[in-house]
Amino acid sequence: MKPTNVFTAMKLKYLLPLIVIGLAVTRTPATTVIPPTFEQLVQQAELIFQGTVTASRSVWEGEGGDRHIETYVTFQVEDNVKGQAGASYTIRMLGGTVGDETMEVTDTPKFQVGDRDILFVEHNNDQFVPLVGISHGRFHVQRDEQTGRDVVTNGDGEPVRDLTQLGRDEKAATAADVTEAISPDDLKAAIHKQLGDSADHPAN
Secondary structure (H helix, E strand, C coil): CCCCCHHHHCCCCCCCCCEEEECCCCCCCCCCCCCCCHHHHHHHCCEEEEEEEEEEEEEEECCHHHCEEEEEEEEEEEEEEECCCCCEEEEEEECEEECCEEEEECCCCCCCCCCEEEEEECCCCCCCCCECCHHHHEEEEEECCCCCCEEEECCCCCEECCHHHCCCCHHHHECCCHHHCCCHHHHHHHHHHHHHHHHHCCCC
16 A cells, blocks of 8 residues: 655645755745634643753654654653643654755754753654644743743743733733743643633534
8 A cells, every 4th residue: 555645744834835955955835834822822732831942863764755854852841731641752843854864844843952942742753743833833932041030932032921911912912121021831731821721612
């Protein structure tokens, strides 16, 4: 039986011709992704967890016309917010670098060992980036050197200030001053509240 084409198997509503393979990385126009609202992020995610990247490896997969690079990013899970990711969880993303060859999918989040993140995961192993809204499903946790507190930034590295404005007014959702950013605990508390509200008022 002929193997299913890897690109057909992934969610075609997300997968567009954004891939370049070569010795030098060439960027192609990014996919236009409608930023999800906070409610959509929470509802669509199958798993939400806070964790730290412990490993990232890229490998060649497939044969012939299906030959491609995939990257496996492993997290040490510190807090399961929605669902159970276990103590360790690995996401699979299309693209990466093996040796001197790079396959780049624009707008794909880049993870490094030591990164601390809160992820909104959906369709892992089936979707070319298994995060709700691609980069919108990743919130980075970083230390504010001035105050010493942990703060949350979005996929573009901008401090997140107002979750209610996500997907509505991205400028209002972020802050120019990192001291105005919410903390990871603020984000997780809002997720729990949203999950509670959804349970109390299920969609018809």
